[in-house]
Each structure stands twice: as C-alpha cells, then as structure tokens.
Amino acid sequence: MILVQLPGCPPVYVCMPACGRAPVPAQALRDAVAQAVLHSAPHLVPPGKIHCAAAYAPGGIHRVAVGAGPTDLHVTWRSEPRQLVGPRMSMAQRLTYARTRVEHGDHARAIEALQTGLLHTDPTDDLPALDVATANAAALLAELTLTNDDPSAALPWARWACRSLRRLRGGTSPEARAALKVLATVYRRTGKLPEAADCYRDLIRHHTLADGPRALPTLAAQAILALVLYQDGRCVQARQLLARATAEHRAAYPGHRDGPRLRQELTRMRATCVDQRHGHPDGVDDPPHLAAAFTDGSANHDS
Secondary structure (H helix, E strand, C coil): CEEECCCCCCCEEECCCCCCCCCEEHHHHHHHHHHHHHHHCHHHCCCCCHHHHHHHHHHCEEEEEECCCCCCEEEEECCCCCCCCCCCCCHHHHHHHHHHHHHCCCHHHHHHHHHHHCCCCCCCCCCCCCCHHHHHHHHHHHHHHHHCCCHHHHHHHHHHHHHHHHHHHCCCCHHHHHHHHHHHHHHHHCCCHHHHHHHHHHHHHHHHHHHCCCCHHHHHHHHHHHHHHHHCCCHHHHHHHHHHHHHHHHHHCCCCCHHHHHHHHHHHHHHHHHHCCCCCCCCCCCHHHHHHHHHHCHHHCCC
16 A cells, blocks of 8 residues: 545555555554554564654564554564664664764664664665665665674675665765775675675776875775785785785885885785795786786786
8 A cells, every 4th residue: 555645635545556445544554553563562662652653663564454444454573573763764864873873883773773774675676776875874784784794694785785876876986986895895705706806896996087096095995906816816916916006005105004014915925825835937026027917918817
C-alpha cells in the first residue's frame, strides 16, 4: 500500500495496484501498528517514546498485511529485530549525527544510526542511491564496519556507495574518491587483491586529475598499490612502482615524515626478494630501469 494525502483530506493508504478496496485511514493504521509493537516488542521503543511507537515498528516488523480494516493486521516479524536510532531523522541529519558520534568515539551508536536510515536499502541491488547523503551514509557505514573488523559485511555497502557517488558526483569528486578508497581497502582486507589493485589504479587516476601527479594523495595511492601488488606476488612491478613513488615523494616533499617509511618499505621488499631467492635481475628498481619500465610499459608485467 502507498500513502496518499490530498489537499484538505486526512492521509490514507491505498492499494497499489488498485484492488477496489476502500482506502485505509493512515492514523488508524499507525495506531494499530503502534499497539502491535508495544504488545509484542516493547523493548524496541525507548523510554519516553511510546507516543511515537509506530516510528520504531520497522525495527521489528518486516511486513504488515491489512485485512478488512485497519485493526485487522497480519504482522510478519523480523527474525533479528533492530533497535532503531532516530527513525524520524532525515538522511542528512542522520549522517551528521553519525559523524558526530564517530568524533566522540561512539562507533556503535553511529553504526546503529546509519543502519536505521539504510534499513530498507539492499546494497546488492543494481539501483544506485538517489541522493548524496544516502550514498555518503553507506560509505561511512562500510568504513565503520571495516573498523569493527568485519570486511565481508562492509563490502556490499562499499561497492554500492562507490557506484552511487561516482554517478551522483563524478569520479574525481572528493566524496567519490573517499568511497573508492574505502572500497579498495575492503577489497584488500577480504583478500580480493586484483580488485583492490584496480581500485587503487582508478584512485591514482582520479587523484592525478583532481590534485596533480605529485600530490600527496596521488603518491600515497601509488605506494599502497605497490603494497597490494607485492602482496599479490607481483614483486618486480611493486618495487618499481614504489621506487618511483618514493623518488617523486622525496623530490616534491623533502623532509616529509612519510619519506623514511617509504624507503624502509622499499628496502624490506628488496630484502624479501633476496631472502626468498626470487632471482630478479640486479637493480630492477634502480632509476635507469625505472625509466625504461615506465616508458615501454614493462612495469605492467613481472620478470
């Protein structure tokens, strides 16, 4: 049923498609749903919120079928009820609330608030978000779920947020790049290294277009891509990419705190290749070899 409110008339629910039955008064239906919740799942309604119990119904009720009248209800309850947070918040208000909770270290409450707003959203659906606030809420939910060490649960939200923001804002927008970074991290944490590498390549391209080839976000994405490639067994390509990123970082940001860490990581890669007797030619990541590798495209393949 859908809610219809015509000028000068009280709101009613009507069947869609039309079935010929009389419209059901919305207030009477809301009151009946509220009573069902207070009777069967009163714990879902916070103290002092009994007057708006119907707003908390989606946390426990999956479906309501209306019989002959608004009190003739057939309720299907969720197998795992959820405690809703601010069910009457707009998505923009919910996103602001969640970000505030994160700033105060209350990740659990932030996740609950985001899950409430996205309760009826299926992130595996092909349909993207219709607004930026909803897409950003999904991206933040993915990030917080990942922080809670549940990358598998974060993955569908990260994919959906990334796809939605790319469509709504464009790939080079700050929101889309932030969502893409989350998706890349989730792929890496779930062991989907080729997918993670593809995301970091896209991120490098978008950062380059938005900020420039030597911007810190661009070089950081190159360094992380190198780590992913190394983790995936493509160590020559990884070392060449990291060596180039390290050299460009040193030239553009001498004395930056990340410089020593980049050099240490490159040294570690080289030492690991030696210890594991990979047998790479000497100096595959030295400047002369780098110039050839990134000119003829051979950095796309390991030796």
